[in-house]
Each structure stands twice: as C-alpha cells, then as structure tokens.
Amino acid sequence: MAELRGGIDLGGTxxxxxxxxxxxxxxxxxxxxxxxxxxPQDVAEAMAAALREAAEQAHVDPSALQGVGVGSPGNAxxxxxxxxxxxxxxxxxxxxxxxxxxxxxxxSEVRIGNDVQVATEAEFRLGxxxxxxxxxxVFWGTGVGxxxxxxxxxxxxRGAAGEIGHMVVKHGGARCPCGRKGCLEAYAGRGAMExxxxxxxxxxxxxxxFELMEKHGKPRLTSGIWERALDHGDELAERLVxxxxxxxxxxxxSAVNLIDPEAVILGGGLGIRFGERCMEPLTKEMxxxxxxxxxxxxxxxASLGDLGGAIGASLLLAG
Amino acid sequence: MAELRGGIDLGGTxxxxxxxxxxxxxxxxxxxxxxxxxxPQDVAEAMAAALREAAEQAHVDPSALQGVGVGSPGNAxxxxxxxxxxxxxxxxxxxxxxxxxxxxxxxSEVRIGNDVQVATEAEFRLGxxxxxxxxxxVFWGTGVGxxxxxxxxxxxxRGAAGEIGHMVVKHGGARCPCGRKGCLEAYAGRGAMExxxxxxxxxxxxxxxFELMEKHGKPRLTSGIWERALDHGDELAERLVxxxxxxxxxxxxSAVNLIDPEAVILGGGLGIRFGERCMEPLTKEMxxxxxxxxxxxxxxxASLGDLGGAIGASLLLAG
Numbered sequence: 014m015a016e017l018r019g020g021i022d023l024g025g026t027x028x029x030x031x032x033x034x035x036x037x038x039x040x041x042x043x044x045x046x047x048x049x050x051x052x053p054q055d056v057a058e059a060m061a062a063a064l065r066e067a068a069e070q071a072h073v074d075p076s077a078l079q080g081v082g083v084g085s086p087g088n089a090x091x092x093x094x095x096x097x098x099x100x101x102x103x104x105x106x107x108x109x110x111x112x113x114x115x116x117x118x119x120x121s122e123v124r125i126g127n128d129v130q131v132a133t134e135a136e137f138r139l140g141x142x143x144x145x146x147x148x149x150x151v152f153w154g155t156g157v158g159x160x161x162x163x164x165x166x167x168x169x170x171r172g173a174a175g176e177i178g179h180m181v182v183k184h185g186g187a188r189c190p191c192g193r194k195g196c197l198e199a200y201a202g203r204g205a206m207e208x209x210x211x212x213x214x215x216x217x218x219x220x221x222x223f224e225l226m227e228k229h230g231k232p233r234l235t236s237g238i239w240e241r242a243l244d245h246g247d248e249l250a251e252r253l254v255x256x257x258x259x260x261x262x263x264x265x266x267s268a269v270n271l272i273d274p275e276a277v278i279l280g281g282g283l284g285i286r287f288g289e290r291c292m293e294p295l296t297k298e299m300x301x302x303x304x305x306x307x308x309x310x311x312x313x314x315a316s317l318g319d320l321g322g323a324i325g326a327s328l329l330l331a332g
Numbered sequence: 333m334a335e336l337r338g339g340i341d342l343g344g345t346x347x348x349x350x351x352x353x354x355x356x357x358x359x360x361x362x363x364x365x366x367x368x369x370x371x372p373q374d375v376a377e378a379m380a381a382a383l384r385e386a387a388e389q390a391h392v393d394p395s396a397l398q399g400v401g402v403g404s405p406g407n408a409x410x411x412x413x414x415x416x417x418x419x420x421x422x423x424x425x426x427x428x429x430x431x432x433x434x435x436x437x438x439x440s441e442v443r444i445g446n447d448v449q450v451a452t453e454a455e456f457r458l459g460x461x462x463x464x465x466x467x468x469x470v471f472w473g474t475g476v477g478x479x480x481x482x483x484x485x486x487x488x489x490r491g492a493a494g495e496i497g498h499m500v501v502k503h504g505g506a507r508c509p510c511g512r513k514g515c516l517e518a519y520a521g522r523g524a525m526e527x528x529x530x531x532x533x534x535x536x537x538x539x540x541x542f543e544l545m546e547k548h549g550k551p552r553l554t555s556g557i558w559e560r561a562l563d564h565g566d567e568l569a570e571r572l573v574x575x576x577x578x579x580x581x582x583x584x585x586s587a588v589n590l591i592d593p594e595a596v597i598l599g600g601g602l603g604i605r606f607g608e609r610c611m612e613p614l615t616k617e618m619x620x621x622x623x624x625x626x627x628x629x630x631x632x633x634a635s636l637g638d639l640g641g642a643i644g645a646s647l648l649l650a651g
Contacts, residue, residue: 147489147490159590161590161591163482163487164487168482168483168591169592170466170591170592170593171466171592171593171594171627171629172592173592173623173624174590174591174592175590175592176589176590176592176623176624177589177590179586179589179621179623180499180586180589180590181501181582181583181585181586181621182500182503183502183503183504183505184501184502184505184578184579184582185502186502186503191623193620193621193623194620195582195621196621259503260503263500263503263514264500266500267498267499267500267586268590270495270496270498270499271478271480271493271494271495271496271499271587271590271591272480272487272489272493272590272591273488273489273490273491273492273493273494273495274489274490275490301512301513302498302500302512302514302515304492304495304498304510304512305492305495308490310490
C-alpha cells in the first residue's frame, strides 16, 4: 500500500480528495464542502475527513499512504507547509501550519503546493499536456489562475509565477476583484462576470441568469448556470462570455508572445465546461495577437477534469 | 590569441563589432553604418569590414579568433546560421546563409543568435544582471524587444520567446508597426512614438521635435533628439514619453506577474539614455499592476551600454 498517495484539492467552495496509484489512476475519491465559517482549523478538519473517506474507498488507512499532497490557494509555502492569505477561505487572512496540522490528523507525511501549479503539473505528467515539454496552464474559474512547465520542469519564479489572471489586457480597463484595473480576471473570472451581470441587470438589461440560479438552488452563477443560460440563448450571458473569451485570447496570446510554449492547457470550472465550445472563438482571438502567427501553440482542454487538482497534489509526493 | 572572440551586433541603422577577451573586456571595437540599399550580401560585407577593423585594433587576424558571434534581427536560426525575414534590413525578406557567408569572408567560425537574446545574456553574465539567476531583459529602442534568462539559462521557447513588445497592454488600442493592435511597442517603440508625434503635429499640436531633428541633421527622432526635447520642456515630447513609460510599466508588470523573475534589465537606445531618468515613474507604473506588490523585482539599467549586443554575440562562442 505504500505506493498509494493521497491528494487534496482545496478550493473555495469544495474540497476534493483522491487516492492515486503509481500509474496516476484514481482508486478512491471523496468530495466535501469547504466550510464557510470558522477558521483554518475547521477547514483542515474537513480536508482530513474527505481524505479519510477517499482512503476508505480505496481500502487503505491514511497512515499507510506514501504521503498526502495538498493543492492550496493563497500563499502556499512548499518548504514549511504553511499557508497564508488564503482570502477565499474563512478566517484565513493570516498564516496557518496546514501540513503540520494534517500530518497529526492523518498520521502521514503532508506536502503543500500551489493549487493551480499542481493542476498544471498533473496535466503535464498525466493529462492533456503529456506530449509537450513546455506548457502554460490556464485555469478559468472563479478567478483565472495559471501554471508553467518549461523544459519539462515546473517554473515557479520566486514562488508566484503563473499569475496570468493578473496580466493586464486593457490599460485603464475594468476593476478586478484584486483591486487593480484591466486584469484578465476582471473580464474572465466567474466572480467578475457575475458582478458585471448583476450590474447590467440593475441597469435594465434583460437576463435569465439570476432566475436560473434561484431555480436551481445555487448561491452563485456556477459554470452550469452560465451554460444553461447560453443554451437558452440568453443575450447578456452570450455577450459576457464573448467578452471573457476575448480577454482570455488576448491574455493568453500575450503570455505566448513572451514565453513561446509548445502548448496551452485550458482547465478550471468554466474552462472544462466551455473548453470545446469556446475553442474556435478563443483560438481566433489569440490569433489576432500572436506575434508569430503561423505556428500557434497547441491549445487543449484539460483532460483530468475536476480531479486534476487532487491528482496533481498527490504528485507532490512522487519522486 | 585563440582565446579572443569576435562579436557583431547587427542593427537596422548600425553595425557594432567588438573583439572580446575571456574576461569579457573589449579589446577592439568598430562601428559602421548598416547599408540601406542592396541586399544581404552587402550587409554581410559591411559586417565583415567592421569586424576586420575591430580585429586590427586588437592586433589579431580574424582567422586567429576563437570564432565570431552575431546578434541578428529577424528570424535567426542558431543551428543553421541562416537569417530570414529581417525586415528592417535591405532586401532581406527571404533567407540568407549569414554564418556561412561570414565564415568565408573572415576565415573563422561564425555563430548566429537573436540580437535581443544575446544582449540579455551579456547583461546576465557580465553586466547589470550578474547577481541574479532569473531576469527579463527589456530593450527599448526603435521597437521593444525582450529576452529571458530563467534558472541561469536562456529561455527561447520554441525559438521566439521574449516578444514583450507584442504583449497587449490595451485591447483595441493603438495600431502597432507589426500591424496588430494594442501592443506595448505601439506606445513605447521609438518608431511608433515618432509616427504619433508627427500625427499630433499634423493635427496642430506644438512641438520642437522635428525642428530639433533637422537642426541636428538626423533622419529620424533619435533618442538624443527626444532627450533634447525633454530638456527644453517640449510638452508633446513629455506626454509621449510618459505614455511610453505607462505602457512599459504595464507590460513589464504583466510579464513579471507571469514569470516572477528576480530582476528586470532595461536596455536599448531609449532604455540606456532614459533609464535613470525614468526609473521612478517606470517602477511606479509597474507597481500599479504587480500582483505581488510587496516584493517587486529589481529593476536595473543595462550596464554594458551600446556594446552589450556585440559582447553578447561574442558569448555565443563561449563554453
């Protein structure tokens, strides 16, 4: 059993745990809601519970795992296992020794990594990026995150590389949830898209988005709600998704002009749901801004789906 | 003498040749004008003449050099020594075997590299970037070029990395000399700045820029002419330089958010001339867009000056 590894993807709304075998196959998995009240200790307990459930499914005791990796938001320090400033988690403005806490709870070694970076590495090693040596991962969800693999190795810079969501696509443009102006995420992040949809509805534009949200009992405009609205021909939804794709194409092309990777892997909640549907407009938008436009990088939808983050986290323990 | 290396920086207006000793010291140098008519063969002859003159100054025969490196614009293939699509050189729309031609003329091994990349490596190994392991070189001149060193190694991507001048800073923005819209170079490249100055003068704005240009017998608005205009308090010149710095700060911050390097080295004709003068507004503009804003990268002016390109080219022969 020592070859089995655990992985936990810690998101703002859900916690996904998986038990992964040496070939990258998922042999147990469980999902829980991320606590919305309390503090880091409560979140850590929910993470341990999800991991135990996944381990039970795989008929392994957590303490018998080779170890458990965590893909974390905020500022995740790989060396110390401390996570700071995870602002989409309850009471996590400060620092919390997440690895240490989980090690005590699970009786297994725990390693921490950045959520988007581990998902990028999972796609590189096991998913849609397997055939490439360099790639840019773009995770289109509540925010827009990114990860880099260059010359078959993760590139972290000084620890914060990959923030494609905060590349500027329009100087002086829309206000981003991060507080700055004109970032890619200000146009393409699901959070920013929802805020813009609400603002436009308040100004009198017609949309079924919020009715659909209530009808389906969702607390926010999930990727599923956006998809339903598009399927209904909701014009505001169409315009905002087009605007997001325009910003994504522009930001990705800028990134490609700078680092010239072999491939771009599109993941995240919206990326996975809309990937195939938006591939043509997205690559068309990119094409408008690619400096070397006769050999664009391959653009692929992440193939590990929702489990990519947890699988990638488990790879923190590998070799 | 076998330890001496030659380097040639091939620019759109001038050819700079240098003879460099193993410690990186320049022991001979010569400069010639880039032919504006004819074709690649004429350019190659002018390059060989400049190199011979530099070698004579260093009391070495070109055939006794360890080799000669060339920093070339256009699409420079390091493996074959062929340069294609060097559109700012006369009659060079196609491909030309530059290394082979120079080898015959000089009796020495010749290697070809990208002009901006070799200048970045020169700053990394011998100049303002010596203390860093990762850096972004930004060459602010007629165009805006860039080069990357990551983990102490050049990063070329698929051969075209570093095109920071064609990162988009304003979606739907100004037309770039490359034909696309909203690129950094559309605001900060000297060529685009001159075109914009002329357009605004034609629309009735006052400026001494073009008078100064004629008075000093220059065919274009050189960095020296821009500097004189600023020193005179020319308001149009001030506005256009501010606009360029705003775009540079935005584009550099976007690049830093993506790759998180230790340092940014600012070179090129305008970068070297205005570097110190613009450091404060530039870092202020960058600060507005840096996602991790409490530890900005070091920003330094290139220290090898005009010779950086030729010195960097000579390093193509090293190690």
